Amino acid sequence: MRGRYILPAMPLAATWLKPTSKGLYCEPGDFYIDPAWPAPRAVITHGHGDHARANNKHVLGTPETLAIMQDRFGDAAGGSLQALTYGEAVELGGVRVRLVPAGHVLGSAQVVLEHQGTRIVVSGDYKRRPDPTCPPFEPQPCDVFVTEATFGLPVFRHPPDAQEIGRLLHSLRLFPERCHVVGVYALGKCQRLLALLRRAGYAEPVFIHGALQSMCAVYERFGVALGPLLPASGALRGDLAGRLVLAPPSAISDLWSRRLPDPVIAMASGWMRVKQRAKQRGVELPLVSSDHADWDELTGTMAELGADEIWVTHGAEEALIREASLKGLKARGLSLAGFEDEAE
Amino acid sequence: MNGFAALLDALLFTPARLGKLRLMSEYFAATPDPERGWALAALTGELAFAEVKPAQIRDLVLSRVDAELFGWSYDFVGDLAETVSLIWPARPGANQVPALSEIIAELAAATRASAAARLERWLDALDPTGRWALLKLVTGGLRVGVSARLAKTALAERAQMPLDEIEALWHGLAPPYAELFAWLEGRGPRPEIAGKPTFHPLMLAQALEEGDLDALNAAAYRAEWKWDGIRVQLVARGGEMRLYSRSGDDISAAFPDILAAMAGEVVLDGELLVLRDGEVMSFNDLQQRLNRKIPSAKMLQDYPAWVRLYDLLEEEGADLRPLPFDERRRRLERWYAAAPRRRMDVSPLIRFAHWDELRALRDGARARGIEGLMLKRGDAPYLPGRPKGPWFKWKRGALTVDTVLMYAQRGHGKRSSFYSDYTFGAWRGGALVPVGKAYSGFTDAELKRLDRWVRDNTVERYGPVREVAPGLVLEIAFDSVHRSTRHKSGLAMRFPRVHRIRWDKPAAEADTVEALERLVT
Ligand SMILES: [Zn+2]
Ligand SMILES: [Zn+2]
Numbered sequence: 001m002r003g004r005y006i007l008p009a010m011p012l013a014a015t016w017l018k019p020t021s022k023g024l025y026c027e028p029g030d031f032y033i034d035p036a037w038p039a040p041r042a043v044i045t046h047g048h049g050d051h052a053r054a055n056n057k058h059v060l061g062t063p064e065t066l067a068i069m070q071d072r073f074g075d076a077a078g079g080s081l082q083a084l085t086y087g088e089a090v091e092l093g094g095v096r097v098r099l100v101p102a103g104h105v106l107g108s109a110q111v112v113l114e115h116q117g118t119r120i121v122v123s124g125d126y127k128r129r130p131d132p133t134c135p136p137f138e139p140q141p142c143d144v145f146v147t148e149a150t151f152g153l154p155v156f157r158h159p160p161d162a163q164e165i166g167r168l169l170h171s172l173r174l175f176p177e178r179c180h181v182v183g184v185y186a187l188g189k190c191q192r193l194l195a196l197l198r199r200a201g202y203a204e205p206v207f208i209h210g211a212l213q214s215m216c217a218v219y220e221r222f223g224v225a226l227g228p229l230l231p232a233s234g235a236l237r238g239d240l241a242g243r244l245v246l247a248p249p250s251a252i253s254d255l256w257s258r259r260l261p262d263p264v265i266a267m268a269s270g271w272m273r274v275k276q277r278a279k280q281r282g283v284e285l286p287l288v289s290s291d292h293a294d295w296d297e298l299t300g301t302m303a304e305l306g307a308d309e310i311w312v313t314h315g316a317e318e319a320l321i322r323e324a325s326l327k328g329l330k331a332r333g334l335s336l337a338g339f340e341d342e343a344e
Numbered sequence: 345m346n347g348f349a350a351l352l353d354a355l356l357f358t359p360a361r362l363g364k365l366r367l368m369s370e371y372f373a374a375t376p377d378p379e380r381g382w383a384l385a386a387l388t389g390e391l392a393f394a395e396v397k398p399a400q401i402r403d404l405v406l407s408r409v410d411a412e413l414f415g416w417s418y419d420f421v422g423d424l425a426e427t428v429s430l431i432w433p434a435r436p437g438a439n440q441v442p443a444l445s446e447i448i449a450e451l452a453a454a455t456r457a458s459a460a461a462r463l464e465r466w467l468d469a470l471d472p473t474g475r476w477a478l479l480k481l482v483t484g485g486l487r488v489g490v491s492a493r494l495a496k497t498a499l500a501e502r503a504q505m506p507l508d509e510i511e512a513l514w515h516g517l518a519p520p521y522a523e524l525f526a527w528l529e530g531r532g533p534r535p536e537i538a539g540k541p542t543f544h545p546l547m548l549a550q551a552l553e554e555g556d557l558d559a560l561n562a563a564a565y566r567a568e569w570k571w572d573g574i575r576v577q578l579v580a581r582g583g584e585m586r587l588y589s590r591s592g593d594d595i596s597a598a599f600p601d602i603l604a605a606m607a608g609e610v611v612l613d614g615e616l617l618v619l620r621d622g623e624v625m626s627f628n629d630l631q632q633r634l635n636r637k638i639p640s641a642k643m644l645q646d647y648p649a650w651v652r653l654y655d656l657l658e659e660e661g662a663d664l665r666p667l668p669f670d671e672r673r674r675r676l677e678r679w680y681a682a683a684p685r686r687r688m689d690v691s692p693l694i695r696f697a698h699w700d701e702l703r704a705l706r707d708g709a710r711a712r713g714i715e716g717l718m719l720k721r722g723d724a725p726y727l728p729g730r731p732k733g734p735w736f737k738w739k740r741g742a743l744t745v746d747t748v749l750m751y752a753q754r755g756h757g758k759r760s761s762f763y764s765d766y767t768f769g770a771w772r773g774g775a776l777v778p779v780g781k782a783y784s785g786f787t788d789a790e791l792k793r794l795d796r797w798v799r800d801n802t803v804e805r806y807g808p809v810r811e812v813a814p815g816l817v818l819e820i821a822f823d824s825v826h827r828s829t830r831h832k833s834g835l836a837m838r839f840p841r842v843h844r845i846r847w848d849k850p851a852a853e854a855d856t857v858e859a860l861e862r863l864v865t
Contacts, residue, residue: 154409155417155430157472174366253754257761265760273430274421275356280807282760284357319416326410 029092045124046108064107103137105188149315183249209247349477359756368498381520429475439469503528508545545728549735611658624713628826785842
């Protein structure tokens with residue numbers, strides 16, 4: 001395949017960026033992108049557990065992602081940490097590397113690689129809809145686009161955020177004597193939900209499970225305002241009636257939630273689109289809200305970028321490949337090891 | 345349609361009765377006529393139209409979506425209506441969003457084939473929740489955990505009116521119930537239902553507690569058997585006949601044999617049973633009939649229905665409910681004797697002088713078809729609901745069996761963080777066979793301890809269910825046990841509940857399936 005964006009030059013992308021058992025490996029630059037096991041050099045797209053892992057020797061990422069990794073891993077965040085702000089470039093063994101906003105969570109980046117006239121973009125996780133907690137996805141025309149596929153089935157079409165926030169606020173009005181507890185992941189979903197609630201005019205303090213506190217502090221340090229937050233653990237049972245509590249998904253179905261007065265169990269996730277999944281988890285108010293691209297965003301982005309080749313990873317590869325072929329696009333699955341169900 | 349769809353969606357996920365009532369109340373308050381009336385008809389199962397078949401929906405979606413992509417999606421979602429509602433390619437602004445009343449009006453006039461053709465237009469205009477509700481509606485699969493009675497309760501609570509008032513009118517009304525809403529909101533008169541074969545809310549008995557008898561004067565009470573069927577009401581008015589269940593559901597179509605035996609102008613209260621050669625069959629036999637909306641000729645022959653009469657509420661247009669029980673009973677016997685009656689008889693009174701005589705009868709009441717005794721004050725009028733004092737039910741003692749806890753499932757609402765739903769088993773050979781499920785019979789403190797035990801003894805997890813090691817004996821109380829082809833053990837219990845938790849008893853000493861079989865009635 002010929003490069004079209006830098007120089008009229010040559011080598012096949014797959015000869016210098018290879019899916020390996022450890023993750024995507026860039027041979028001339030001698031680094032891995034989001035390696036599944038500790039690597040000598042790692043470029044990290046964002047702080048979620050299936051992308052950022054502890055104990056890499058050298059880590060390159062946005063300042064926000066590095067701060068998130070330090071918050072999560074402490075000293076194990078990496079031997080040396082190198083910050084690269086959005087748009088800035090570094091040269092690694094003849095490969096030019098840039099990090100460009102992916103619109104997924106704070107600090108999330110697409111990795112743009114240019115080598116001998118070919119441009120490859122690794123999306124990491126991304127979404128296309130606006131998010132008040134991070135800059136929007138910037139489309140980068142490219143020869144090869146490596147896309148995520150978490151919601152790579154045409155049943156996943158996320159509704160507008162305002163609609164889901166509206167349903168939560170409506171339930172708070174309808175059941176004013178009950179506590180509403182929303183299951184959210186610590187990085188991204190928690191803070192976006194808070195920011196969206198504030199935009200919708202919800203000014204009351206929100207009670208936060210202990211496991212969410214430090215990540216909220218990281219966001220606020222980077223200038224994302226989340227409004228008044230209180231620790232849920234210190235609150236008296238009676239004080240939580242009519243209140244909103246955010247907690248990690250594991251806590252809402254477990255012993256922890258017993259302290260809450262007659263809770264409405266909510267959960268904010270793209271998986272809530274499927275009723276059976278929501279019912280199985282005992283969710284009473286499923287909020288369909290995701291930090292990942294939905295089917296329309298995934299397929300729209302593929303078409304928009306016009307890459308010669310699309311590599312699909314992290315999710316439902318087969319359906320996206322099928323859709324690409326129906327549209328006359330060339331796509332293949334990477335079947336990378338080492339990622340589990342996305343923190344979604 | 346969007347409002348109705350959002351209501352159905354919320355009802356589906358809301359486990360608690362109180363939450364469901366509030367959702368419905370809010371909907372009825374916020375939605376205009378006739379839209380809300382059609383929604384009420386849908387929730388109470390009063391709609392009738394040619395249902396669209398799943399195959400038609402599948403054809404429709406495959407004309408718009410790649411078969412391969414649809415197949416993977418269906419595998420993932422697992423429900424046809426939901427898959428189609430989510431995968432349907434939107435055409436924003438294609439059509440105006442249809443109202444529920446429009447959809448129902450068009451469906452009522454449509455054949456099965458023309459209904460499917462209209463579907464495509466509606467699917468284009470609705471959002472995913474709207475499409476899901478529409479598909480559930482047109483395929484007749486509207487199951488969101490709301491009974492007709494609960495929907496009417498929402499109306500009653502909103503209007504601060506007794507539910508019985510609505511039940512009494514219900515069968516004289518038709519969708520979209522504009523006059524009912526007007527009356528409930530104080531904007532119109534009570535709807536006129538005279539001469540229509542409507543339901544009369546039943547009088548129910550309180551359970552007799554140990555010690556209650558000491559305070560009661562035996563001479564003031566009459567006793568009769570409590571038959572093990574279902575309470576029904578027979579209504580014959582203006583040449584129309586109806587058979588109603590205890591909660592006011594019209595079950596006439598399922599019992600044409602009873603309907604054919606009715607005549608005159610009466611409202612009767614009785615127990616629906618299956619009788620063969622004059623002998624009452626088990627509740628299980630009655631269940632065969634109750635399972636069929638329309639029975640086959642063979643069902644009618646194999647499971648002949650019968651009504652054993654308890655009371656006469658109306659005769660030749662005269663309301664007898666204010667009369668004392670003794671007087672109603674005299675008129676019932678007179679009415680019965682006046683003409684040959686088929687498929688019904690009068691439940692006999694049991695003569696007694698002292699409570700001890702009845703106690704002996706009740707303890708021996710293990711004969712088939714008898715659930716216990718009823719005590720009724722001779723001077724009491726027929727009062728809808730469950731008034732305190734005039735009627736008591738005195739059930740025969742429960743049976744018990746020692747079982748072993750096998751699986752536990754998380755509960756709902758307040759119990760959602762507790763493993764509160766238990767599947768228990770009995771021994772057969774060296775293995776446990778599940779014989780029933782219980783959700784009640786323990787205190788909050790016991791629930792906490794059970795939950796802890798489940799978490800500590802889990803051997804496998806399946807979603808919200810945990811399999812536990814066989815180590816805890818639950819003594820289960822139940823009213824009776826029957827043969828069943830639907831259960832692996834071949835047995836089904838009625839009203840099982842946890843009687844005692846035998847923390848002390850080794851699992852190996854629990855009962856066998858064989859022991860349970862000996863209690864089958
Ligand atoms: Zn992610
Ligand atoms: Zn991911």
